[in-house]
Amino acid sequence: MTSRLTDAELVARCRQGDEGAWAELVERFSRYVYAICVQAFRLDDHDAEDVFQDVFARVYEQLDRLRDDEAIRPWIAQLTRRLCIDKLRLLARDTPSDTEPDEREVDDLLASLDDAMTVRAALDKVGDPCREILDRFFCRDESYHTIGEALEIPAGTIASRISRCLEKVRGEFDGRSRGSRPS
Amino acid sequence: MNAYDEERIGRLLRLLPPAPEGWVRAAQELPAARAMLDELVARAEQDAAFRLQLLADLERAVAAAGYEPSPYVVSRLRQLIEAV
Numbered sequence: 301m302t303s304r305l306t307d308a309e310l311v312a313r314c315r316q317g318d319e320g321a322w323a324e325l326v327e328r329f330s331r332y333v334y335a336i337c338v339q340a341f342r343l344d345d346h347d348a349e350d351v352f353q354d355v356f357a358r359v360y361e362q363l364d365r366l367r368d369d370e371a372i373r374p375w376i377a378q379l380t381r382r383l384c385i386d387k388l389r390l391l392a393r394d395t396p397s398d399t400e401p402d403e404r405e406v407d408d409l410l411a412s413l414d415d416a417m418t419v420r421a422a423l424d425k426v427g428d429p430c431r432e433i434l435d436r437f438f439c440r441d442e443s444y445h446t447i448g449e450a451l452e453i454p455a456g457t458i459a460s461r462i463s464r465c466l467e468k469v470r471g472e473f474d475g476r477s478r479g480s481r482p483s
Numbered sequence: 484m485n486a487y488d489e490e491r492i493g494r495l496l497r498l499l500p501p502a503p504e505g506w507v508r509a510a511q512e513l514p515a516a517r518a519m520l521d522e523l524v525a526r527a528e529q530d531a532a533f534r535l536q537l538l539a540d541l542e543r544a545v546a547a548a549g550y551e552p553s554p555y556v557v558s559r560l561r562q563l564i565e566a567v
Contacts, residue, residue: 323511330510334502349506353555356510360517416495419487423496438496466489473487 308369333380340409341384351383422472430465524563
C-alpha cells in the first residue's frame with residue numbers, strides 16, 4: 301500500500317476523513333515510529349507497543365494542529381521521542397534505574413532514521429520489484445534463498461538484482477534513473 | 484559525489500525493519516475505533532444503566548454492547564466516560 305502522494309497531500313486527505321489515506325499514513329510512518337521506540341529508546345516490545353499506539357492516536361486526534369503539512373515527519377519524530385521519554389520516566393518511577401539514553405546518541409540515531417526515511421521514499425518511487433527485493437533483503441533480513449522462493453526467481457540472481465536495484469535507488473538521488481528493471 | 488552511495492543506502496534501509504503487523508493494523512483501525520467511541524459515549528449519555536455498566540466493568544460492557552474492547556478503545560473510553 302504505497303502511493304506517490306507527498307506527505308502533505310497524505311495529511312490533507314487524512315484531514316478530510318479519508319480512511320484509506322490514514323491507513324497509508326500509518327503504513328508510511330510505522331517503521332519510523334517503531335525504530336525510534338526500540339532502537340533509540342530501547343523499549344521492550346510491550347512498552348514500545350504502548351508508545352506506538354499512543355503516537356498514532358495522538359497524530360489522529362491532533363492532525364488539525366499541525367501547522368505545516370509537509371512537517372509531519374519531524375512532528376511524528378518529536379511526538380514519539382516525547383512519549384518514549386514519558387514512558388521511560390514512568391518505568392523508572394516503578395523500578396528506579398538509569399535507563400534514559402544519552403540525548404546525543406538519540407539525536408544521532410534520529411538523524412540516521414530521518415535519512416533512512418528519505419531512502420525509503422526513494423525506494424517507493426523506484427517501486428516493485430526493486431522495492432520488494434531490497435525490503436526483503438535489507439529490512440527483513442531474508443536470505444537469497446528465501447527471497448528467491450518467495451518471488452519465484454533463481455536465488456543465484458538475487459545478488460545482482462540487489463546491486464542493480466541499489467543503483468536505481470541511488471539514481472533517484474542523482475535526479476536520473478539508471479539501469480533497467482531487474483530481470 | 485552522491486551522499487547516498489549504494490553501501491549507505493543498504494545500511495540505512497536496515498534501520499527500518501517493519502513494525503509488527505498487529506500494531507500497524509490496530510493503528511490503521513483508529514478511525515473505526517473513534518466512530519465506535521462516539522457511539523458508546525452517546526449511548527452512555529442517554530442511558531444511565533449503560534453508563535453504570537461501563538463504570539463497573541468497562542471491558543465487559545463494551546463487549547456486551549457488541550464492540551471489540553481494544554486497548555485503545557478501553558483507555559480512551561475510560562477517560563471519556565469519567566467526563567460524561
